[in-house]
Amino acid sequence: MKYFLFLILFTVVAQVGNSQSGHDIYINYCIACHDQKLEGGRAPSLLEAKWKYGQSKKAMRKSISEEIPGTEMMPWKNMLTDKQIDTVEDNLISLKRKKG
Numbered sequence: 001m002k003y004f005l006f007l008i009l010f011t012v013v014a015q016v017g018n019s020q021s022g023h024d025i026y027i028n029y030c031i032a033c034h035d036q037k038l039e040g041g042r043a044p045s046l047l048e049a050k051w052k053y054g055q056s057k058k059a060m061r062k063s064i065s066e067e068i069p070g071t072e073m074m075p076w077k078n079m080l081t082d083k084q085i086d087t088v089e090d091n092l093i094s095l096k097r098k099k100g
């Protein structure tokens with residue numbers, strides 16, 4: 001019985017972890033520099049039509065996973081899983097599209 005309860009608890013916790021959206025990840029890790037509305041502050045706006053380091057998802061992965069040398073943008077691969085980076089990227093891309 002104890003084992004069964006543990007299993008249920010584990011499943012719930014695992015699902016909460018999985019349901020973390022790109023928005024949540026952004027709020028947790030990116031907002032301090034890129035601003036709540038992605039308009040920038042300490043860092044450039046992420047709503048610009050043209051990003052400095054490229055528009056493709058591959059270019060973005062490099063900016064986010066690896067560091068951008070000489071700037072405050074650190075290698076997020078040390079902090080986030082591949083899946084989390086993927087999710088936050090999709091979120092940023094869709095927000096950029098919305099802005100047009």
Ligand code: HEC
Nearest residue numbers: 029030033042043044051052053054063068071072073076
């Ligand atoms: C400590 C401050 C800081 C945090 C936190 C931060 N960034 Fe940045 N980020 C920067 C700075 C500064 C730059 C600009 C580097 C430059 O212009 O050379 C940047 C650049 C970028 C770029 C490239 C933009 C372009 O024009 O090509 C992307 C994409 C990006 N950040 C995404 C993120 C994401 C996603 C997170 C959260 C996981 C995040 N950043 C967290 C400081 C930060």
